[in-house]
Amino acid sequence: MAFKHKTSFLLLVWIPSVLAMGMSKSTDSHKSVQNWSFGFNYTNSPSRHRHPTQSSRRIIVGGTDNWRFGANYTEWARKTAPFFFNDTLVFKFDPPSENNTHPHSVYLLPNLWSFLRCDLRWAKQVAKTTAGGGEGFEFVLNKWKPYYFACGESNGFHCQSGMKFFAMPMFRWY
Numbered sequence: 784m785a786f787k788h789k790t791s792f793l794l795l796v797w798i799p800s801v802l803a804m805g806m807s808k809s810t811d812s813h814k815s816v817q818n819w820s821f822g823f824n825y826t827n828s829p830s831r832h833r834h835p836t837q838s839s840r841r842i843i844v845g846g847t848d849n850w851r852f853g854a855n856y857t858e859w860a861r862k863t864a865p866f867f868f869n870d871t872l873v874f875k876f877d878p879p880s881e882n883n884t885h886p887h888s889v890y891l892l893p894n895l896w897s898f899l900r901c902d903l904r905w906a907k908q909v910a911k912t913t914a915g916g917g918e919g920f921e922f923v924l925n926k927w928k929p930y931y932f933a934c935g936e937s938n939g940f941h942c943q944s945g946m947k948f949f950a951m952p953m954f955r956w957y
């Protein structure tokens with residue numbers, strides 16, 4: 784059920800935006816300004832009031848929870864979105880130690896299907912279990928593509944328990 788829900792959400796976002804881009808090409812090709820908002824409501828987005836020269840945001844994944852077992856990062860991402868180009872995601876998690884025998888990591892999953900199933904077979908590890916200490920592991924959203932993040936530990940169990948989220952960086956419109 785959750786699968787269907789997420790897939791239809793993506794279709795709702797992508798199909799209208801693709802159509803809108805195609806239409807603007809044929810009818811509004813004389814206009815130089817592209818509308819990249821894709822119909823999202825940015826009214827309560829904090830970056831709306833930011834000055835263009837202000838540097839990109841540094842976002843702690845999970846907020847005060849950091850990157851830990853038991854938190855639901857789909858929920859977190861829903862509350863935190865939209866993400867923007869060049870936003871830096873910071874994953875903070877304790878390295879393995881005698882007191883931390885179940886550490887975390889960060890993987891990028893290749894597609895929505897792997898993401899929904901927490902299938903790590905073609906995933907790319909971007910942060911080792913030791914990388915999240917101190918200031919944390921930093922990841923810059925510098926491509927226009929969907930990013931599927933997940934913890935890769937315990938053979939997908941952490942991912943299935945909520946340690947995964949999706950981020951699609953947006954263009955700023957100023």
Ligand SMILES: *[C@@H]1O[C@H](CO)[C@@H](O)[C@H](O)[C@H]1NC(C)=O
Pocket residue numbers: 818819820821822823
């Ligand atoms: C862009 O599209 C959104 C949603 O369709 C609309 O609310 C907004 O006014 C548009 N902005 C411009 C500059 O056309």
Ligand SMILES: *[C@@H]1O[C@H](CO)[C@@H](O)[C@H](O)[C@H]1NC(C)=O
Pocket residue numbers: 824825826827
């Ligand atoms: C956008 O969100 C704000 C705050 O939640 C709301 O007041 C406003 O009516 C919304 N605008 C549209 C076009 O949905």
Ligand SMILES: *[C@@H]1O[C@H](CO)[C@@H](O)[C@H](O)[C@H]1NC(C)=O
Pocket residue numbers: 868869925
């Ligand atoms: C993102 O950062 C890179 C490197 O600092 C910069 O060259 C690029 O212009 C930035 N892009 C946007 C859309 O801010």
Ligand SMILES: *[C@@H]1O[C@H](CO)[C@@H](O)[C@H](O)[C@H]1NC(C)=O
Pocket residue numbers: 880881882
């Ligand atoms: C592990 O916990 C014990 C007891 O709280 C503490 O004495 C010890 O220093 C901790 N070890 C590490 C590596 O943090």
Ligand SMILES: *[C@@H]1O[C@H](CO)[C@@H](O)[C@H](O)[C@H]1NC(C)=O
Pocket residue numbers: 785855856857858943944945
């Ligand atoms: C996390 O929250 C989402 C959205 O509310 C929900 O669909 C999902 O089942 C939750 N995941 C877990 C592991 O509880």
Ligand SMILES: [Cu+2]
Pocket residue numbers: 851852886887888934935936941942946
């Ligand atoms: Cu984990």
